[in-house]
């Protein structure tokens with residue numbers, strides 16, 4: 001098993017069978033070897049620095065009905081909101097003063113925030129913050145829309161594929177949605193020139209080890225600049241309310257594998273990880289993550305953007321909690337980097 005880990009570390013690729021046996025391996029010594037290798041690889045590329053991104057949750061309205069997601073269209077318990085352009089700009093100003101140089105605009109697929117509106121919003125942020133990176137995470141759009149957002153200054157786009165396996169995709173999504181269309185969107189984003197992020201939920205209902213192997217092979221081929229990976233966490237007002245949460249250990253293991261597969265990738269230690277365990281975020285960093293995304297949304301809307309229950313959004317998860325985050329990272333020997341942190345192939 002050590003040989004496999006060394007192979008992944010040196011050649012950045014494994015066969016499906018090899019990935020499978022690595023995922024199935026429960027030997028503690030092997031798993032900590034994998035984690036150490038991933039941590040070393042991260043430190044060699046980035047030092048003990050963690051990039052920060054200010055996350056602005058711009059709308060919790062969504063036209064989709066993904067079975068796992070708390071803001072799915074048919075959840076009538078949600079109090080819906082959409083931020084105005086001025087509010088978003090105010091969040092950016094606050095973030096800029098705190099030291100953020102990347103703003104991530106994330107939201108449901110809200111048709112009231114039209115392509116024109118998004119374009120104008122990106123343009124305004126670009127005008128006021130020429131030195132900042134703008135990341136969008138607004139779901140599936142037309143190729144033309146992606147192009148327009150890029151042309152006015154968006155640099156990065158996050159769109160998790162959630163699961164590569166088509167049958168499994170259909171377990172998680174309503175029939176109007178399609179895995180192929182999601183992959184098509186990812187191809188467009190890359191073609192246009194975005195630093196593109198994709199990723200998965202770990203332990204979502206119906207997910208098998210073989211599905212995860214397909215995800216690994218897809219991410220190996222696709223070479224995303226960013227990889228988002230977090231455990232599935234049930235939300236009480238969704239059809240998956242009674243499903244168990246995903247495993248932290250499996251999430252960390254996949255994170256380490258992704259680090260060895262793509263040493264230069266930007267990999268966040270996700271909010272879902274921090275929400276499941278008090279030291280989840282630190283564990284993610286120690287497994288090879290190099291990004292955290294504190295919440296910059298107005299505090300009045302934070303609990304409305306509830307993708308899953310008990311989502312961490314305050315304390316060190318909040319942009320105002322940077323000092324606390326700094327201390328948490330210090331305790332494990334890391335520092336916040338206030339650089340923009342674009343993807344750089346080394």
Ligand code: 5AD
Pocket residue numbers: 068069070159160162200201230231232233234235272307308
């Ligand atoms: N548990 C964990 N992650 C979730 N997401 C959505 N719903 C859940 C949930 N119940 C993730 C999806 C999406 C990202 C924004 O949040 O992977 O891409």
